Amino acid sequence: MSRPTHLDVFIYLRKSRKDVEEERKALESSSPFDTLAKHRRELLELIRREGHNVIGIFEEVVSGEYLSERPEAQEMLRQIEEGMVEGVVVMDLDRLGRGDMIDAGTIFRAFKFSETLIITPSEVIDCNAEGAELLFGVKSIIAREELKQINKRLQGGRRRSAKDGKSITRKPPYGYSRDENLKLILHPDEAPIIQKIFEMIAGGHGRQAVVKHLDSLGIKPPEGDLWEQSTISHIIKNEVYLGHIIWGKEKHMKRNGKRVKKKVPPELWIRHEDAHEALITQEQFDEANTALRDRWRAPTKEGVGLSNPLAGIIKCGVCERALYMTRSADRPNPQLRCINPRCQGVQKGVLLPLVEHRILQALEILAWKSPLSEQEVAASLTSEQEDIVVIRQKQIAHLNKELSELNSMRETAFEMLEKKVYSEEVFLQRHKSISDKIKEAEASTSRLQKEIDEELHRRKHQQTIVPKVRAVLENYYNMDDLEQKNHLLKSIIEKVMFIRKKEWTKKDQFEIEVIPRFPI
Numbered sequence: 003m004s005r006p007t008h009l010d011v012f013i014y015l016r017k018s019r020k021d022v023e024e025e026r027k028a029l030e031s032s033s034p035f036d037t038l039a040k041h042r043r044e045l046l047e048l049i050r051r052e053g054h055n056v057i058g059i060f061e062e063v064v065s066g067e068y069l070s071e072r073p074e075a076q077e078m079l080r081q082i083e084e085g086m087v088e089g090v091v092v093m094d095l096d097r098l099g100r101g102d103m104i105d106a107g108t109i110f111r112a113f114k115f116s117e118t119l120i121i122t123p124s125e126v127i128d129c130n131a132e133g134a135e136l137l138f139g140v141k142s143i144i145a146r147e148e149l150k151q152i153n154k155r156l157q158g159g160r161r162r163s164a165k166d167g168k169s170i171t172r173k174p175p176y177g178y179s180r181d182e183n184l185k186l187i188l189h190p191d192e193a194p195i196i197q198k199i200f201e202m203i204a205g206g207h208g209r210q211a212v213v214k215h216l217d218s219l220g221i222k223p224p225e226g227d228l229w230e231q232s233t234i235s236h237i238i239k240n241e242v243y244l245g246h247i248i249w250g251k252e253k254h255m256k257r258n259g260k261r262v263k264k265k266v267p268p269e270l271w272i273r274h275e276d277a278h279e280a281l282i283t284q285e286q287f288d289e290a291n292t293a294l295r296d297r298w299r300a301p302t303k304e305g306v307g308l309s310n311p312l313a314g315i316i317k318c319g320v321c322e323r324a325l326y327m328t329r330s331a332d333r334p335n336p337q338l339r340c341i342n343p344r345c346q347g348v349q350k351g352v353l354l355p356l357v358e359h360r361i362l363q364a365l366e367i368l369a370w371k372s373p374l375s376e377q378e379v380a381a382s383l384t385s386e387q388e389d390i391v392v393i394r395q396k397q398i399a400h401l402n403k404e405l406s407e408l409n410s411m412r413e414t415a416f417e418m419l420e421k422k423v424y425s426e427e428v429f430l431q432r433h434k435s436i437s438d439k440i441k442e443a444e445a446s447t448s449r450l451q452k453e454i455d456e457e458l459h460r461r462k463h464q465q466t467i468v469p470k471v472r473a474v475l476e477n478y479y480n481m482d483d484l485e486q487k488n489h490l491l492k493s494i495i496e497k498v499m500f501i502r503k504k505e506w507t508k509k510d511q512f513e514i515e516v517i518p519r520f521p522i
Contacts, residue, residue: 005126006119008053009088012078013045016062016097045091046426048123055416057087058437069105079112089119095127110135164249167277175242176224177281186242186278193281195221199237200282204289209234214343228344238290245280248273311487312338312358312498319501319515320345327354338500350502352512361491361498362475364516369471390457394450401447405440412436470494494518 015038017025025037038061049056058081060074069075075098082090090113092098098109098120113120114129128134163170168184177196178186195216202212209231216229223229241248249272253264282290310327317324318340325338328351339351415432418424424432474494481487495518502512 005052006089006121009055009119009121010057010086011049011054011089011091011121012057012081012087013042013049013059014062014075014078014090014092014097015041015045015060016072016075018097041093042430043426044123045093046429048121049091050419053420054089054091054121056433059433069108079109082112082116082118085116087118089121091121094122094124095120164247164272165274167247167274169247169278170249175240176237177243178278186247188279188281196237196243196281199234200243200286200290203234203238203293204286206293209294210343235294238294241287243281244284244287245278246273246275247277308485308488310336310338310354311484311491312354312361313488315488315491315495316357316361316498316500316514318342318345318349319499319513320349322499325351325500348504350504350506350512352500352502353509356510357498357500357512357514360510360512360514361495361516362478364514365471365475365494369468369475391454394454394457398447398450401443401450405443405447408436408440408443412440 017037025035042059042061046056048054058078060078062072062074069079078090081087090098110129112118113127114134117130120127120129163184169175169178169180169186170184174180174186174189177189177192179189181187199212199216202215203209207215212234213229213231216223221229223233225233237243250266251271253266312325313327314324316338321340321342321344323340323342326341327336327338329336333353336354337351338354338357340346340349412433415424415429415436418432419426419429471494474490478487478490481490495516497517499515499517500512501514506512
């Protein structure tokens with residue numbers, strides 16, 4: 003088809019893996035360049051030549067294979083489906099996506115049903131033209147197969163490196179560093195820590211005891227600020243500390259745009275034994291793993307029903323984890339306590355009946371001892387609260403006026419570009435400044451409208467708070483089934499935050515904060 007002119011268009015920019023590789027080589031040869039900047043100049047020249055009006059520029063900062071990994075592409079397609087533009091200017095069709103046929107179909111339908119053109123420097127694709135679906139499909143398949151070949155070459159290189167005993171992980175395993183040949187060498191500070199971990203586990207210490215010991219010494223973990231039990235498990239099971247490089251235990255795949263892991267049979271793993279200096283012996287490795295397996299305990303018992311009516315409701319006020327119910331032979335009533343080792347020094351447990359009674363008391367105060375009756379609650383929604391809605395509506399009207407002026411300024415910037423008053427650099431700078439202000443104004447409008455909706459929602463629910471809480475309490479006291487009691491409380495309570503400091507010695511000396519599911 004002939005090339006169209008004077009259309010409202012989006013510009014879509016994305017690097018391919020080939021572009022990333024070329025940039026890396028250029029950087030190594032001391033002649034760096036920016037692929038996206040180069041493409042932006044070429045597409046702006048095309049737009050200037052054909053007289054198109056740029057409505058927006060979508061620049062993808064990631065090189066994602068699937069649409070689900072590219073937020074800019076998703077947002078652009080959403081606006082395309084809303085009929086925001088007449089065309090999208092892109093360097094090549096495969097820049098829109100090299101994902102599977104599902105992605106190709108999603109992209110094709112968006113352009114077809116919105117009657118939006120795909121404009122590249124070499125061709126124009128109208129998805130409603132005869133034979134367009136076949137052309138689009140063939141080009142998508144070719145782009146997809148090219149991507150598969152790139153991935154195949156990358157995976158082949160990784161397999162060869164693993165066979166040569168090289169470390170190809172994102173970063174070297176804890177206890178080792180990596181030389182320029184990708185070979186692992188002992189880390190002078192971390193290696194003794196690994197040996198100590200194996201020694202403690204083999205000696206009968208649990209993961210929690212190891213974590214406490216390492217944290218008490220101020221030793222920094224591989225990730226984060228504090229050691230985790232899962233980190234200890236991973237270290238104990240990792241054969242890299244025997245001096246072996248093993249690659250290919252798991253196969254990473256993508257399904258519906260999401261990464262999934264699939265275990266690979268051991269006979270298909272790539273192993274290179276004695277690839278580097280070992281930190282432990284085989285005997286130490288076996289002893290530690292045997293000790294770790296023997297200490298494992300199932301968190302629940304089969305056939306046992308719910309025994310805690312506050313399960314999933316009451317949370318630690320320090321770490322926000324759910325409190326765990328425990329029983330002991332010397333106490334008739336069960337206790338609730340936080341089992342997070344970080345909280346044991348600052349947080350005490352509490353008897354379940356005491357905290358349950360306190361929660362019910364809080365609900366009773368709301369239901370029967372509230373200073374406001376149902377009629378007074380409804381009457382409290384007065385002109386003062388209505389003014390909040392009116393004020394927000396006035397603010398939205400002001401922002402809409404501001405948006406109209408900003409859009410006029412953006413149009414003026416395009417005119418200046420066409421008249422060559424603005425250079426490309428000045429135009430992009432001006433366009434970005436105006437676009438940022440537009441986005442800010444639109445975000446403020448959305449936030450204010452959300453506040454209006456929440457206020458109206460709160461008013462609606464305020465009139466039903468008292469009777470709903472009363473109904474829950476009446477049913478709760480007449481129930482014996484703990485699971486039903488739990489569901490009943492969850493219908494009105496989002497969570498309860500619990501605090502009982504170490505210095506609080508009385509059994510009933512604790513604080514709770516009841517957070518309801520409805521606005522108050």
